[in-house]
Amino acid sequence: MKTIHEIEITTTEVILDRKPITVQESGDKMLVELYRRYVGDYPKFFKMDTLSRLGFIAAELLLKQSAISGEQSVDAIILANRSASIKNDTDYLATISNGNYYPSPALFVYTLPNIVAGEIAIRHHIQGETAFYILDTPEQLEQIIQSTLQAQGTTQRTALAGWCECSEANKFYAKIQLLRTI
Amino acid sequence: MEQLIEQLKSQIIEALNFEDLTPADIETDAPLFGEGLGLDSIDALELIMLMDREYGIKLADPKAGKAIFQSVRTMAEYINANRTK
Numbered sequence: 001m002k003t004i005h006e007i008e009i010t011t012t013e014v015i016l017d018r019k020p021i022t023v024q025e026s027g028d029k030m031l032v033e034l035y036r037r038y039v040g041d042y043p044k045f046f047k048m049d050t051l052s053r054l055g056f057i058a059a060e061l062l063l064k065q066s067a068i069s070g071e072q073s074v075d076a077i078i079l080a081n082r083s084a085s086i087k088n089d090t091d092y093l094a095t096i097s098n099g100n101y102y103p104s105p106a107l108f109v110y111t112l113p114n115i116v117a118g119e120i121a122i123r124h125h126i127q128g129e130t131a132f133y134i135l136d137t138p139e140q141l142e143q144i145i146q147s148t149l150q151a152q153g154t155t156q157r158t159a160l161a162g163w164c165e166c167s168e169a170n171k172f173y174a175k176i177q178l179l180r181t182i
Numbered sequence: 183m184e185q186l187i188e189q190l191k192s193q194i195i196e197a198l199n200f201e202d203l204t205p206a207d208i209e210t211d212a213p214l215f216g217e218g219l220g221l222d223s224i225d226a227l228e229l230i231m232l233m234d235r236e237y238g239i240k241l242a243d244p245k246a247g248k249a250i251f252q253s254v255r256t257m258a259e260y261i262n263a264n265r266t267k
Contacts, residue, residue: 043200043202043203043220046199046200046201046202047198047199102231102235103231104228104231105224105227105228105231106197106198106224106225106227106228109224
C-alpha cells in the first residue's frame with residue numbers, strides 16, 4: 001500500500017504532506033479559518049458538527065493536493081476514532097434536558113460518527129464503500145484498511161483513510177491519508 | 183409584512199447556521215429548496231420547528247409544506263395568517 005498524500009490536524013497545527021500550513025486561529029475557529037481560505041463555496045460546512053468539519057477539511061486539503069498532482073479518484077472512505085460522536089451527542093443532550101424543549105433535527109443528524117464519511121462522499125461524489133469504525137487505537141485501523149483494500153484482489157484502489165477524533169469542544173485530532181493499493 | 187419578512191430571514195440564518203449570510207443575501211421570492219438557498223430535508227424540519235417555536239404554528243399536514251416553504255414570502259404570508267404568538 002502506498003501513501004499518496006497525508007494530512008495531520010491538531011487543534012493548533014495542520015501538516016499537509018509533512019509541510020505545515022500557517023494558521024492564525026486554533027480549535028473550532030481554525031477549522032472555520034481553513035474553510036474560508038481553502039473552500040468557501042459549501043455553506044453546508046457551517047451546519048456540520050466539529051467531527052464532520054474536521055473530516056471535511058482534512059478531505060478537502062488532501063483531495064486538492066491529489067487534484068494538483070493529477071491522481072485518480074477515490075474509491076472508498078475508511079475512517080475511525082475512539083469517541084464516536086460523543087461531543088455532538090453531549091451537545092444534543094443539552095438541548096433536550098429541560099421539559100420545555102425543541103429538539104433540533106440539524107443537531108440530531110450528527111449523533112452518528114459515520115455522518116462525516118457521508119459528508120465527504122457527498123461533497124466529492126465518491127460512490128464506493130464508506131465505513132467508520134470505533135476503535136481503541138489508530139494501530140488497529142491499519143489492519144482493517146489493509147484487509148479491506150486487499151480483499152479486492154489485484155484491482156488498484158484508492159482510499160481516503162485514517163483517524164478522525166473529536167472527544168469534546170476544541171479537542172480534536174485527525175490523521176488521514178490518501179492510500180493506493182500497489 | 184416587510185418587517186416579518188426581515189425578521190424571518192434573520193431567524194432562518196440563525197436556525198440553519200448560515201454564518202456567512204446576512205438577511206440581505208436571501209431573496210424574498212427565491213426558492214428555498216433546490217436552487218436559491220439549497221435547503222435539504224433536515225432544513226425543512228428545522229423550519230417546521232422554527233414556526234412552532236417562534237410563532238406557535240404546528241403544521242399538521244405535511245403536504246402543505248411544499249406551498250408554505252416555497253420562499254420566504256410564502257412562509258411569511260402563512261405565518262401572518264396562522265400565528266398564535
